[in-house]
Amino acid sequence: ETKGHFWSIRYASEEDPSQGIVVATTRPETLFGDVAVAVHAEDERYKHLIGKNVLIPVINRPIPVIADEHADPEKGTGAVKITPAHDFNDYEVGLRHGLKPVVAMNLDTTLNHEAGPYAGMKRFDARKKLVKELEEGGQLVAVEDRVIAVPYCYRSGDVVEPVLLAQWYVKMAPMADPALAAVEPGAPKDKAVRFVPDRYVKTYKQWLEPRRDWCISRQLWWGHQIPVWYVVSETDGQVRDNTPYVVGRTEDEARRRAAEKFGAACVLKQEEDVLDTWFSSALWPFSTQGWPDRTEDLATFYPTDVLITARDIIYFWVARMIFSGLKFLGKAPFHTVYIHGTILDEKGQRMSKSKGNGIDPIEMIEKFGADAVRFALLTLTTEGQDIKLSPVKFEGGRNFANKLWNAVRFVHPHLTAAAPSLDGLELSLADRWILKRCGETLREVEAALEPSALRFSDAAQALYRFTWDDFCSRYLEVRKKDITGEDSPAKRASVTVFRTVLVDLIAMLHPLMPFITEEIREAIGEPVPLVTGAWPAPRAVEFPESDAKIMEGVLSVVEAVRQVRGGYSLPPGQPLSVRVLFDDPGAAAALSPHAWMVSGLERIASLDFEGGKPAFAASALIPGGKVYVPLEGLLDPAAEKVRLEKELERARAFVTTQEGKLKNGKFVSGAPPEVVEAEREKLRTQLDKVAKLTEALADLG
């Protein structure tokens, strides 16, 4: 936007010079290219002039007044000069009315013979002189200062001047139609393209649907020269608008064709314009594979699977690859287009060299590690959303890599070289649990990485949780003593299970963290590189619901003990005596054989499941029971009371809302029975909690 002027100029009527019409323009010098003055058909001010001629000032060339919707009665004077050769909109108006464009300017921005006395003047010199002349002649009605949008060239800084020139075009309708069909539901498999996220189909269609012909010639040095040869011997050795031409894949081919029509002596000159860079890029999926030859590479790599790219390139490149592929090979170049978000800086601004707000990946890799950077970026990649990036975000990736590495380093001396079978080992509940969790994680990762899903963040997070929480914090801690201990069935089982899970884990992590996983693979003596190895297969593991209950029980006891420890700020190293009392004696019987797991996760002096409530004990609830931790000399009844009351308050509040929900007849009759039953179950659980907490408070006195 810059400051400019808005000149109102009077065009006199041809039949009665006292009459006329005033048009407003920001570029008066273009009036030499005028072919009409347009007004709105319903505009009362000008209705009577429609069909009559007015005269262009200075050169007095007559032009018609036409009615066209382009003229907006609200804008300017309501009358607009039409200069098809020097304005995009006017060009369209000219087409609608069958007006022959008049080019009034040369490529060096001097005015041409159409400008009469102004011929040969530079555009802005002409403007200055013309305004003065119009003013003196009384034809300049008004001058208004206003801010106008002027297009500047991003390289030369010059004002861009539209001018009508002959160019090469691709007729789009035959190209666009198959490309549009490719994203419709019923498209044949090899001609179908899916966008992820699918909302980008809309962007894609918006570009193609107008079927606007594509101007492919460019007046540049770099690029593929357009394979058109003019037969210049037919037009005195010059290239003119009427010079015949031939096309060919090579000059020889063009020459043969030209010779057939124009004789062997004809002289050819190749078009100097080059193809639009996107035309060349559109051929990329197959031109890089040897096309037009039917090479092995082409057969192997066309079509490919997934194109990963940014949304601002959907039309420029993606759509053009699709319609070119469909046109030249009859198949879509890929079945899926994954549109990722844009990486922005911390403040949400695009990174740019001029702003200097870029984050150099090489620097980040040096600081955090390549896998850490890659994993962190994948974690941040959710459904095409933009990513506000800052260096601290790579810390999580680095910490994760460190965690995995240290776990392996710890177990490494105990691992046996080859991967033995799980058959014949005495697998504990913990072993079967981690094997089952590993299988669940495999399914999660597979679902997330499906070509139709491509939820990279989900895959990364599933692996993160499994590795950190289940594999390291739970399984490894529980089995630590067995793994590092003397040879025993427990050691053999735990070491083998650890290795088995680790091998699956690094295979799953490999696409996300290729370096550290390959390093680990080598360190544990697995012979086949992950990059060429197989994706893990699901493993059959016995883990019935009863086992799941026991595992939950163990973890809830641990959590209860930790709550007490945390509540009293007791050091983790201080052993605690723990008594767990279940409402159902069967639960105690089921859990007690597996209670050893608790001592892997918490420092325990003793753990039993019977006897009465110990004296001076802090308590915490677990599903279906209570955990007591005697704290003689440490127990603070007042603090304990506060803690329990807070929890009681929460439980009571929930009971109130839950009862309200279940008293609502519409809910009970309207909701599916299983939902209602689930809500009842919740209420029962909370009522039980209220009862237990009330009891615990009463015990405190």
Place this chain on the structure above:
RNA sequence: GGUCGCUUAGCUCAGUUGGUUAGAGUACUUCCUUGACAUGGAAGGGGUCACAAGUUCGAGUCUUGUAGCGACCACCA
């Protein structure tokens, strides 16, 4: 002007067909250098899901509207 996206904990973001007391990472408070990892472990605090109306037994989730932010495209005689 057209199209699309975003608005959820201090910050950065998940939350897949409407149905646990809305989650994670980070930051914060307290405790801990315990024999893989302090790039670590444990406990805890923190959100009327931008606002308004509607649909529904039930809305962070669906509909409409409003506000703010952002992107792309078009236009600006």
